[in-house]
Amino acid sequence: MKNSGGRQAGSISAAFLLKEFVDGAAWAHLDIAGTSTSEKASGYLVKGATGTPARTLAQLAVNLADGRA
Numbered sequence: 001m002k003n004s005g006g007r008q009a010g011s012i013s014a015a016f017l018l019k020e021f022v023d024g025a026a027w028a029h030l031d032i033a034g035t036s037t038s039e040k041a042s043g044y045l046v047k048g049a050t051g052t053p054a055r056t057l058a059q060l061a062v063n064l065a066d067g068r069a
Helices: 011-019 052-065
Strands: none
Touching: none
């Protein structure tokens, strides 16, 4: 088994691949790595896929753990 869609496979291809490993558990696939790209490195952003939404999700997890969300 492989994610056969290539680099630009799309989130649905990745979701179907991951579905094979969840054993009926509730899950969600969030395709966040390539949603924002940068032509050059700047500040904390890297060149290419920035993964910017990951920072938002990390902050949400911190807020939930602290009872702020």
